[in-house]
Amino acid sequence: MSKTISIDGQAVAFSDGQTIMDAALAAGIYIPHLCHNPEFKPHGSCKLCTVKVNGRNVASCTMPAVEGQEVLSDTGELNAERLVLTQMLFVEGNHLCPGCEKSGNCQLQAVAYYLGMMSPHFNHFYPQREVDASHPDVLLDRNRCIYCELCVRASRDVDGKSVFGLSGRGIGTTLVVNSTSGRLGDTSIAATDKAMQVCPTGALLVKRRGFAVPIGDRIYDHLSIKDHLSIKEVQTGGDHE
Numbered sequence: 349m350s351k352t353i354s355i356d357g358q359a360v361a362f363s364d365g366q367t368i369m370d371a372a373l374a375a376g377i378y379i380p381h382l383c384h385n386p387e388f389k390p391h392g393s394c395k396l397c398t399v400k401v402n403g404r405n406v407a408s409c410t411m412p413a414v415e416g417q418e419v420l421s422d423t424g425e426l427n428a429e430r431l432v433l434t435q436m437l438f439v440e441g442n443h444l445c446p447g448c449e450k451s452g453n454c455q456l457q458a459v460a461y462y463l464g465m466m467s468p469h470f471n472h473f474y475p476q477r478e479v480d481a482s483h484p485d486v487l488l489d490r491n492r493c494i495y496c497e498l499c500v501r502a503s504r505d506v507d508g509k510s511v512f513g514l515s516g517r518g519i520g521t522t523l524v525v526n527s528t529s530g531r532l533g534d535t536s537i538a539a540t541d542k543a544m545q546v547c548p549t550g551a552l553l554v555k556r557r558g559f560a561v562p563i564g565d566r567i568y569d570h571l572s573i574k575d576h577l578s579i580k581e582v583q584t585g586g587d588h589e
């Protein structure tokens with residue numbers, strides 16, 4: 349008999365080694381997340397996936413599933429905390445959705461809609477961040493970076509290039525490019541790299557593709573991020589692209 353945990357009262361099967369997030373995703377249960385991608389080792393930085401386990405707040409993407417856990421996720425309290433975290437991400441960077449070509453395909457925007465975010469609430473920091481357009485096929489707009497490190501992990505672990513890294517701390521954190529000039533044009537990154545497919549925002553974009561899919565026909569234009577993930581799980585049986 350398989351082991352189970354309970355998520356919001358629903359019995360969810362899991363196997364040894366799975367996290368609460370893994371078990372939830374396999375069961376088609378959406379727990380909001382941004383720095384997590386099932387293809388990579390969890391990172392646990394955005395805290396959006398925080399759930400309550402037996403009364404304690406934990407990051408579901410890093411917490412192993414253990415038989416008998418009572419997990420609460422879709423609660424007013426936790427969603428209110430997720431909303432604040434999301435609003436902070438918006439004001440810490442420069443996320444101008446109406447002018448961003450990732451609009452409709454952006455996980456940060458989709459999570460904000462899912463959580464019912466109607467305004468950023470906090471004062472904008474309007475940080476000065478650099479755009480790197482030095483590469484012929486790839487653009488890095490640091491204004492939209494949320495420091496999830498997915499590109500760092502993908503470039504290092506899949507592409508074998510280690511093009512990206514994080515530098516600095518707190519508000520001084522920045523996404524750096526590993527080349528002598530510090531510019532993308534002097535790296536071996538390619539538009540087909542895994543690093544170019546994992547960015548949850550519009551920080552990393554392939555050039556000349558911005559409007560290949562018109563606004564209105566994009567991933568989250570018709571489906572919430574929750575419904576999109578559930579359908580994807582059913583279609584792939586838990587195997588993500």
Ligand code: SF4
Nearest residue numbers: 493494496497499547
């Ligand atoms: S560029 Fe994108 S994938 Fe890379 S750290 Fe920033 S938000 Fe994450």
Ligand code: FES
Nearest residue numbers: 381392394395409
């Ligand atoms: S998704 Fe778990 S901490 Fe970001």
